[in-house]
Amino acid sequence: MPDTARAPGEGPPSSLPDLTDEQAGAVEALVSRAAAADGGHPLSEASLLALRAPAGSARHLLLAGSGGAVVGYAQFPREGGAELLVDPAERGRGLGSLLAEHLERLAGTEPLAVWAHGGAPAAAALARRRGYRAVRELQHRRRPLGTAAPLPPLELPDDVAVRAFEVGRDEAAWLELNARAFADHPEQGRWTAADLAARQAEPWFDPAGLLLALDAQHGRLLASHWTKVEGGAGEVYVVAVDPAAQGRGLGRAVVLAGLHHLDAAGCSSAELYVEADNAAALRLYERLGFELDTADVLYQRGTAGPGAG
Structure with a gap:
């Protein structure tokens, strides 16, 4: 990505607390162009949801080209890593550096972390x-489904029952489980x-694909597997196991329950994201046939002020 001169008529990015529907649509179109060119997911799900979220959830940087079209976008979130994206047709002209510079200004003297999706060399x-x-790597893994890649049989402990999530009943218990399982x-x-409500409002949400593993006697939520289906592709979306219930094989059980659900739904494959340093999860997924596809990398800059490095 050489930092060559920009075309006449291109100014600095606009910094906005929220986006209009038209602006959000323009960024979504940019994301689609990048996905078509690069494959994968150019922005995280959280960043995509933030495009249409109320003001305050993130700061948006829009970079317009000489014709007025959005050719670059960056998001400075309330928490988590920032993201930036440049139109495939406009790369190699320093636009990524320009967006990074403005993200660094927003960060000030605080450390800035930025996600790079798919491990792109640029x-x-x-x-x-x-x-x-x-500082962090998130692996994208995939396995085929269907008769060509049969799943192991689902075996549940005798004292565990699995049922689908019920809207209006299970939200609080699921959030408590999620907080315990992902405390760190x-x-x-x-x-x-x-x-949670924002994701329940998404077109892909199906409570039948959010499976809960409960103590069969007392009804306490022990683990869950939230699956996701978009465009015929299945995803192991969120797997959560209560730390107090670990060591009982519940992780493998709920993962398999979800995979069997995706298989029965006609999905040709299942994908997932897993932290590269989560050795236990990696072993489980590898044993279930998930192979590495790509990796997202989080890059961090230290506490030096803007312009350093």
Whole structure:
């Protein structure tokens, strides 16, 4: 990504507390163009949801080209890593560096972390030039489903029952489980009722695909597997096991329950994201046939002020 001169008529990015429907649509179109060119997911789900969230959830940087179209976008979130994206047709002209510079100004003297999706070499090169280092890796893994790739049989402990999530009944218990299971996770463990409601409002949400494992005698929620289906592809979306219930094989059980659900729904494959340093989860997923596809990398810059490095 050489930092060559920009075309006449292109100014600095606009910094906005929220986006209009038209602006959000323009960014979503940019995301679609990048996905078509690069594959994968150019922005995280949380960042996509923030495009249409109320003011205050994130700061949005819009970069317009000489014709007025959005050619670059960056998001400075309330928490978690920032993200930036450049139109595939406009790359190699320094727009990524320009957006990164403005993100650094928003961060001030605080450390800034920025996600690079798919492990693109250009993103790694940009990170090196601006003094960032890789601090986290999120692996994207995939396995086929169907008769060509049969699943192991589902076996549940005798004292555990599995049922589907019930809207209006299970929200509080699921959020409590999620907080316990992901107490040390920088994003997942902080989900609120509003975060859950935002995903329940998405077109892909299906309560039948959110499976709950409960203590058969007392009804206490022990684990869950939230599956997701979009465009015929299945995803192991969120797997949560209560730390107090670990060691009983519930992780494997709920993962398999969800995979069997996706298989029965006609999905040709299942995908998931897993932290690269989560050795136990990696072993489980590898034994279930999930192979590495790509990786998202979080790059972080230290406490030096804007312009350093």
